[in-house]
Amino acid sequence: MNNKEVIAVLLSGCGHQDGTEIHEATLTLCAIHAHGAQYQCFAPDIAQHHVLNHITGQEMPEQRNVLIESARIARGDIQPLSEYKAGDFAGLVIPGGFGAAKNLCTYAFDGIDCTVNDQVARAVRETHAAGKPLGALCIAPVILAKVLGKGTLTIGQDEATANNLIAMGARHEATWQGEICVDRENKLVTTPCYMLDSRVDQIAKGADGVIGAMLELC
Amino acid sequence: MNNKEVIAVLLSGCGHQDGTEIHEATLTLCAIHAHGAQYQCFAPDIAQHHVLNHITGQEMPEQRNVLIESARIARGDIQPLSEYKAGDFAGLVIPGGFGAAKNLCTYAFDGIDCTVNDQVARAVRETHAAGKPLGALCIAPVILAKVLGKGTLTIGQDEATANNLIAMGARHEATWQGEICVDRENKLVTTPCYMLDSRVDQIAKGADGVIGAMLELC
Numbered sequence: 001m002n003n004k005e006v007i008a009v010l011l012s013g014c015g016h017q018d019g020t021e022i023h024e025a026t027l028t029l030c031a032i033h034a035h036g037a038q039y040q041c042f043a044p045d046i047a048q049h050h051v052l053n054h055i056t057g058q059e060m061p062e063q064r065n066v067l068i069e070s071a072r073i074a075r076g077d078i079q080p081l082s083e084y085k086a087g088d089f090a091g092l093v094i095p096g097g098f099g100a101a102k103n104l105c106t107y108a109f110d111g112i113d114c115t116v117n118d119q120v121a122r123a124v125r126e127t128h129a130a131g132k133p134l135g136a137l138c139i140a141p142v143i144l145a146k147v148l149g150k151g152t153l154t155i156g157q158d159e160a161t162a163n164n165l166i167a168m169g170a171r172h173e174a175t176w177q178g179e180i181c182v183d184r185e186n187k188l189v190t191t192p193c194y195m196l197d198s199r200v201d202q203i204a205k206g207a208d209g210v211i212g213a214m215l216e217l218c
Numbered sequence: 219m220n221n222k223e224v225i226a227v228l229l230s231g232c233g234h235q236d237g238t239e240i241h242e243a244t245l246t247l248c249a250i251h252a253h254g255a256q257y258q259c260f261a262p263d264i265a266q267h268h269v270l271n272h273i274t275g276q277e278m279p280e281q282r283n284v285l286i287e288s289a290r291i292a293r294g295d296i297q298p299l300s301e302y303k304a305g306d307f308a309g310l311v312i313p314g315g316f317g318a319a320k321n322l323c324t325y326a327f328d329g330i331d332c333t334v335n336d337q338v339a340r341a342v343r344e345t346h347a348a349g350k351p352l353g354a355l356c357i358a359p360v361i362l363a364k365v366l367g368k369g370t371l372t373i374g375q376d377e378a379t380a381n382n383l384i385a386m387g388a389r390h391e392a393t394w395q396g397e398i399c400v401d402r403e404n405k406l407v408t409t410p411c412y413m414l415d416s417r418v419d420q421i422a423k424g425a426d427g428v429i430g431a432m433l434e435l436c
Contacts, residue, residue: 014232014240015290022232022291026244026418034419054289055296062280071272072233073240075412078273194293200244201252 011070012099021097031211041074096138154181156192178205229288230317239315249429259292314356363388372399374410396423
C-alpha cells in the first residue's frame with residue numbers, strides 16, 4: 001500500500017437518526033489513519049430530509065444542509081460530492097446511519113423501490129467502473145445494491161433488509177458484530193455496525209476490517 | 219476493575235467549533251467499551267453559545283440546545299447534567315472541542331477570568347470530593363483548573379494556554395500527540411488531542427490512555 005493513498009468518505013449529515021452515524025464515520029476516519037492512508041470527506045450539497053431530536057425521535061421545525069452538517073464530522077475539511085472524481089481516490093466508503101437511507105437515497109421510505117441521489121449513484125458507478133473498492137457500513141450497502149444491482153453484501157442479521165438486498169439483485173451474507181463481508185470479484189466490502197446491537201469497540205473493529213480489506217483490494 | 223463500572227461522559231454539543239469535538243467524544247466512548255466498562259453521557263440542558271457553519275466558520279442564524287445536540291453523539295442515551303450524582307459513577311471525563319470552552323464555561327471569551335456553568339462546576343467538585351478520577355481532553359482541562367484551582371494538567375504545547383492554567387492555580391506538563399498527563403494525587407488525567415495537529419488514530423491513543431489511567435485510579 002502506498003502511504004499517499006487517499007480514501008473518499010461519503011457522509012450524509014451528522015447524527016444517526018437524520019444523518020451519518022457519528023461513531024461509524026469517526027471510526028472509519030480513524031481506521032484510515034491507523035492504516036497509514038489519508039481521507040477526503042464528501043457530502044451532497046442538499047437539504048436533509050428532516051431534522052430529528054435524537055432524544056425524543058420527534059421532528060424539529062428546522063432545516064439543515066447535508067454538506068454543512070457533515071462538515072462537523074469532517075472538522076471542516078469536506079467537499080461537495082459533485083466534485084468527486086473516482087480517478088483521484090483509492091476507493092469510496094459510505095458510513096451508515098439513517099442519513100444514508102434518507103438523504104443519499106430514499107430506502108427508508110420506499111424500500112426496494114427507492115431512488116438514489118444522482119450524485120451518489122454517479123460516485124458509486126464511477127468508482128466501481130474504475131475497478132476501485134467500495135465500502136459500506138450498516139444500512140449503506142442498500143445503496144450499493146440499488147446502484148450496482150449485484151454483489152455480495154451484508155447488513156448483519158435482519159431478514160427483511162437482507163431480502164430487499166436480494167430483490168435488488170445482490171446476494172446477502174449474514175454477519176455478526178465486527179465481522180466483514182468481502183466480495184473480491186466486485187471489490188465490495190461491508191460490515192453491519194449498528195444494524196446489530198453493538199458496542200462502540202465492535203464498530204471500531206468492523207470499520208477497521210472494512211478499511212483494511214479495501215486497501216488490500218486497491 | 220469491575221466490568222460494571224460506568225464512567226460519566228460530559229458533552230457540550232456536537233461539532234468542534236461550537237460543541238463537543240466529535241472524534242474525541244466518539245473515541246472516548248470507544249475506549250470505555252474497549253476497556254470493558256460502560257458509559258453514561260450527560261450534557262447541560264442549555265442553549266449553545268452560538269451555531270457555526272463548520273465549513274466557513276461563520277455564525278448561522280439559528281439556536282441549538284446543548285443537550286439535544288449532544289444526543290447525536292450519545293445515540294439518544296443521554297441525561298441532563300442536573301441529574302448527575304458522583305456517587306453513581308466510577309469517574310467523569312470531559313472531551314474537548316470549543317463547546318467545552320463556550321458552553322460549559324466561558325474560557326473562549328474570558329480566558330483566566332472565565333466562569334464555569336454551575337452544573338459543570340458542581341459535577342467536577344463532587345467527583346473530586348468523592349475521590350474519583352476526572353479526565354479531560356484537548357481544551358477541557360481549563361475547566362478542571364478553574365474549578366479545582368490545583369493539579370497537574372496538559373494542554374499539549376501551547377504556551378499561552380499553559381500559562382493560563384498556571385494562573386488558575388494548576389501546574390502544566392507539556393505533552394505531544396497521544397501522550398497523557400496523570401496527576402495521581404488529585405486523580406486527574408488529561409491529553410492534548412486536537413490542541414496539537416493530530417491524526418485521528420492519535421486521538422484514539424490519547425483517549426484510550428485517559429480511560430485506562432482513570433480506571434486504574436478508580
